[in-house]
Amino acid sequence: MAKAPGEPMSVVTALVRASFLVNAAYAESAKEYGLTPQQGQLLCVLMAQPYGMSELGAVLRLAKSSLTELVDRTAQRGLVRREPDPCDRRAVRVTLTEQGGELAEAFYAETCRRIDLLPAGLSAEERATLAALLGRVVLDNNVPVVFKDTEENGEAVPAR
Amino acid sequence: MAKAPGEPMSVVTALVRASFLVNAAYAESAKEYGLTPQQGQLLCVLMAQPYGMSELGAVLRLAKSSLTELVDRTAQRGLVRREPDPCDRRAVRVTLTEQGGELAEAFYAETCRRIDLLPAGLSAEERATLAALLGRVVLDNNVPVVFKDTEENGEAVPAR
DNA sequence: CCTTGTGATTCGGAACCCGAACTATTTTAT
DNA sequence: ATAAAATAGTTCGGGTTCCGAATCACAAGG
Numbered sequence: 001m002a003k004a005p006g007e008p009m010s011v012v013t014a015l016v017r018a019s020f021l022v023n024a025a026y027a028e029s030a031k032e033y034g035l036t037p038q039q040g041q042l043l044c045v046l047m048a049q050p051y052g053m054s055e056l057g058a059v060l061r062l063a064k065s066s067l068t069e070l071v072d073r074t075a076q077r078g079l080v081r082r083e084p085d086p087c088d089r090r091a092v093r094v095t096l097t098e099q100g101g102e103l104a105e106a107f108y109a110e111t112c113r114r115i116d117l118l119p120a121g122l123s124a125e126e127r128a129t130l131a132a133l134l135g136r137v138v139l140d141n142n143v144p145v146v147f148k149d150t151e152e153n154g155e156a157v158p159a160r
Numbered sequence: 161m162a163k164a165p166g167e168p169m170s171v172v173t174a175l176v177r178a179s180f181l182v183n184a185a186y187a188e189s190a191k192e193y194g195l196t197p198q199q200g201q202l203l204c205v206l207m208a209q210p211y212g213m214s215e216l217g218a219v220l221r222l223a224k225s226s227l228t229e230l231v232d233r234t235a236q237r238g239l240v241r242r243e244p245d246p247c248d249r250r251a252v253r254v255t256l257t258e259q260g261g262e263l264a265e266a267f268y269a270e271t272c273r274r275i276d277l278l279p280a281g282l283s284a285e286e287r288a289t290l291a292a293l294l295g296r297v298v299l300d301n302n303v304p305v306v307f308k309d310t311e312e313n314g315e316a317v318p319a320r
Numbered sequence: 321c322c323t324t325g326t327g328a329t330t331c332g333g334a335a336c337c338c339g340a341a342c343t344a345t346t347t348t349a350t
Numbered sequence: 351a352t353a354a355a356a357t358a359g360t361t362c363g364g365g366t367t368c369c370g371a372a373t374c375a376c377a378a379g380g
Contacts, residue, residue: 007309008291008292008295009291009294009295009298009299009309010291010309010310011276011279011287011288011290011291011294012272012275012276012307013295013307013308013309014290014291014294014295014298015178015182015275015278015279015294016182016186016271016275016306016307017298017303017305017306017307018175018178018179018182018294018297018298018303019178019179019182019183019186020303020304020306020307021297021298021301021303022175022176022178022179023179023183024221026176026179036337036365036366036367038366038367039366052327053327053328053329054326054327054328061184062367062368062369063368063369063370064327064328064329064369065328065329065330065331065368065369065370065371066367066368066369067328068328068329068330069329069366069367069368070366070367072329073365073366073367085327088326088327088376088377089375089376089377090326090327090328090374090375090376090377091326091327091328091376092327092328111176112172115172115175115176116171116172118175118297118300118301119171119175119293119297119300120300121296121297121300122293122296122297126293127171128171129289129293130171130174130290130293130294130297131168131169131170131171131174132168133279133282133286133289133290133293134169134171134174134175134178134290134294135168135169135173135174136281136282137178137181137278137279137281137282137290138169138174138177138178138181139169140278140279140280140281141181141278143177143178143180143181144180145177146176146177146180147172147173147176147177147180148173149167149169149170149173150170196334196335196336196368198335198336199335212358212359213358213359213360214357214358214359222336222337222338223337223338223339224338224358224359224360225337225338225339225340225359225360225361225362226336226337226338227359228359228360228361229335229336229337229360230335230336232360233334233335233336245358248345248346248357248358249344249345249346249358250344250345250346250357250358250359251345251357251358251359252358252359
């Protein structure tokens with residue numbers, strides 16, 4: 001049966017509902033920059049380095065055809081471009097254009113700002129604990145780096 | 161600049177990447193039941209009670225037209241139905257059919273099982289702490305109940 | 321040199337998203 | 351009591367996203 005109101009939330013429910021919250025903040029941030037969430041995610045992934053399509057598809061967990069079209073649409077806007085792979089004439093590498101790089105940085109910063117507001121009700125120590133635990137879940141499950149980690153996006157967890 | 165490998169992950173990055181992880185598990189669970197993630201989410205929300213379209217749209221954070229079509233598709237499959245609102249002839253109420261209720265329960269249980277595996281590398285105490293902190297973030301941000309909370313989905317946080 | 325495997329694209333089909341406009345009904349103002 | 355305004359929900363046009371199968375070009379292996 002459903003829990004009584006005062007009863008604490010399970011970790012499963014907390015993860016699902018937190019995900020819903022983060023998705024909404026991410027989508028709002030993307031919208032502010034005239035991006036769709038998928039385009040925003042593509043730009044964020046490419047901030048680290050150019051990627052081949054196969055690897056990019058693995059990182060984003062998309063079917064090959066889905067990725068081809070996402071890259072098509074994003075390239076159409078001048079934000080990314082396909083470059084020939086010098087080592088393999090079948091392959092292309094996807095990289096940010098100058099315009100795409102600038103938009104990616106701005107979108108990334110705004111997304112960091114918005115997401116950083118979500119745990120505002122926690123103390124610094126609680127934030128650090130949350131980051132440590134959630135970070136371990138992320139690492140344990142080999143989540144690809146769909147969002148880079150820098151000092152600029154919220155204070156880092158103090159070293160142990 | 162990017163952090164050194166050993167440096168802890170920020171709470172912002174942890175939230176975004178954890179969200180990616182949860183989304184993937186959710187989508188896999190939906191697929192196993194022949195549902196799309198959106199249909200699964202609709203079913204989960206309706207497990208609690210029937211909803212009017214306006215309230216349902218608010219909970220799911222969808223435009224009115226998006227919800228109309230989502231309900232159309234899900235009703236087409238016999239999983240939900242629209243009922244007239246006895247108090248307001250403009251309004252309809254969306255409720256689960258018997259078939260939809262059964263599928264919702266199965267999908268919900270499987271999703272709980274999958275999500276419950278994600279923090280498997282944490283101790284029971286760490287899970288409780290994660291649930292408490294993430295739960296507070298969820299409550300602080302007024303996240304709608306897009307996923308119900310019962311004793312069955314992972315152990316609850318011990319009472320304080 | 322031929323066969324197999326890989327990288328990426330194309331295609332058909334479906335789901336999903338939203339804003340504007342519309343219809344029916346309820347609520348509010350006169 | 352009637353008209354105007356607001357609300358509930360649907361329709362429509364346009365766009366994004368998803369995927370499996372099929373295809374072509376190229377690389378690797380036999």
